[in-house]
Amino acid sequence: MSKFNFWNWYAKWYDRFEGQRANRDIPLIKELAQFSLEDKVLDLGGGTGRVSEKIKDLVDEVIVADTSFGMLKEAAKKGLKTFSFAVLPLSFPDETFDKILLIKALHHFSYPEEYLKETYRMLKRGGALIIEDPDYDRWLIKISLTLVEKFLDPNVRGYTKSQIKNLLERSSFKNINIQRWRLGYFVKAVK
Numbered sequence: 397m398s399k400f401n402f403w404n405w406y407a408k409w410y411d412r413f414e415g416q417r418a419n420r421d422i423p424l425i426k427e428l429a430q431f432s433l434e435d436k437v438l439d440l441g442g443g444t445g446r447v448s449e450k451i452k453d454l455v456d457e458v459i460v461a462d463t464s465f466g467m468l469k470e471a472a473k474k475g476l477k478t479f480s481f482a483v484l485p486l487s488f489p490d491e492t493f494d495k496i497l498l499i500k501a502l503h504h505f506s507y508p509e510e511y512l513k514e515t516y517r518m519l520k521r522g523g524a525l526i527i528e529d530p531d532y533d534r535w536l537i538k539i540s541l542t543l544v545e546k547f548l549d550p551n552v553r554g555y556t557k558s559q560i561k562n563l564l565e566r567s568s569f570k571n572i573n574i575q576r577w578r579l580g581y582f583v584k585a586v587k
């Protein structure tokens with residue numbers, strides 16, 4: 397029996413319900429990533445391409461990678477390059493990308509450390525990983541993730557700022573910079 401994937405079901409409504417509110421993060425993503433026209437960017441857990449759509453003209457190439465076929469279908473409708481996968485490792489060679497984005501996605505992944513190690517492998521030397529995630533140090537987030545989101549997506553698991561820093565250090569990232577943003581945080585880490 398095939399496993400229910402919440403994101404396949406939600407894909408058609410995602411941009412309409414989340415887009416406008418979520419898009420407040422775009423200026424900060426651009427500021428942290430400092431995109432250049434030569435950049436190859438992987439938007440991992442990039443879903444409908446909400447972020448990729450806003451940065452595609454600033455870089456050489458952006459690829460939206462996701463495990464949800466439904467979400468990627470919406471990204472493809474926007475003319476974005478998509479990459480569908482079910483398990484790690486991803487089939488990109490070592491040191492392929494200048495920037496990797498993990499926006500509002502890591503807390504949905506079942507194997508966070510494996511994913512971070514994989515992003516490290518795929519980043520070029522000096523390349524940057526940008527993460528946006530809910531801040532599990534905050535009670536409101538603890539309640540919302542455990543009581544609401546977990547019912548919709550059983551993989552959901554929040555990380556405090558020190559947990560995310562530890563995970564990144566264990567994956568060999570350097571210059572880990574974490575800043576609070578609304579009810580979450582942004583992280584920039586360098587290979």
Ligand SMILES: C[S@@+](CC[C@H](N)C(=O)[O-])C[C@H]1O[C@@H](n2cnc3c(N)ncnc32)[C@H](O)[C@@H]1O
Pocket residue numbers: 403418440441442443444445446447461462463464467498499500501504505506
């Ligand atoms: C909240 S959405 C965020 C989408 C997009 N990054 C954004 O900010 O609009 C979370 C995304 O993570 C994806 N996802 C969940 N588990 C995943 C996994 N193990 N690997 C890759 N993507 C995954 C979901 O399919 C969904 O598209």
